[in-house]
Amino acid sequence: MSTLIHDETGTQRLVGYVIEVGHEDGCARCWLDVDERHLNRHNVLHGGIATMLMDSASGATGSMTVDPSGLAPFLSVSLNVQFIAAGQPGRVTAIGKITGGGRSIKFISAELRHEDGTLIATSTGVFKRVPQEKLS
Template sequence: MSEEKLHITGGQDLPGFHSLLGYRQVSWEENEAVIELALEPRHLNLGGVIHGGVLTSLLDIVLAQAGTYCPYPGRMRKAITLSLTTTFTGQCSGGVIRVTGRKRAGGTRIFNSTGEVHDDQGNLLAIGEGTFRIRSGSDKPEGVPI
């Protein structure tokens, strides 16, 4: 198991819906997170291109991560999505997509993030913007136990 996975998930597989999506954490640091997804038939809509719900879900995850980095192994910070806007700008049906989120502003409990989804050719597939609220116990850098 990679050192990166041990740090991010405490050595555990992704839980619940995250596992269903099947993404891979590329990087996660203060104010920025990056995930990738190798597209499979289960990620496509009836038209044979990536489903908008998959793009929106990945943006929701990475935008929340951008404001909840926790540098302490075995611990995490949590946030609740207050609003999320997705704008679809392109389509793809295969390859690997990369989703990047950046925290833009915020206080001790509420923060805003923006993000983008690109295919492996660099084409922009979607843009997202979200507002999140830090959950109780997650407002400090040490967060809560995983």
């Protein structure tokens, strides 16, 4: 059974995206209903927002490897993004997928797709687990 995480951070409240964790496939999803607030001056999804969605889905996917609730913190070490097509208004969803790594470092890829199936962007990244004692 999946769980929705919304309004957890200032960024989530500002942009309006939702993180979905708890899927049996171990992949977290991050979705956003794109409207005019999320578009760039060319009237397509801003690349920074597309990147943020894939980064968030990837971090939550890493988190699920140690915490099914998706709340264990993982930080981005590096993230490479490839833009494939222009993002249009409507729902877009980023899905993270573990591609390798060990206990504290994970290699995670993500895809961002429009609700019509169009692949908007892909990413590959390195994510690091943050030890609990570092959070205090």
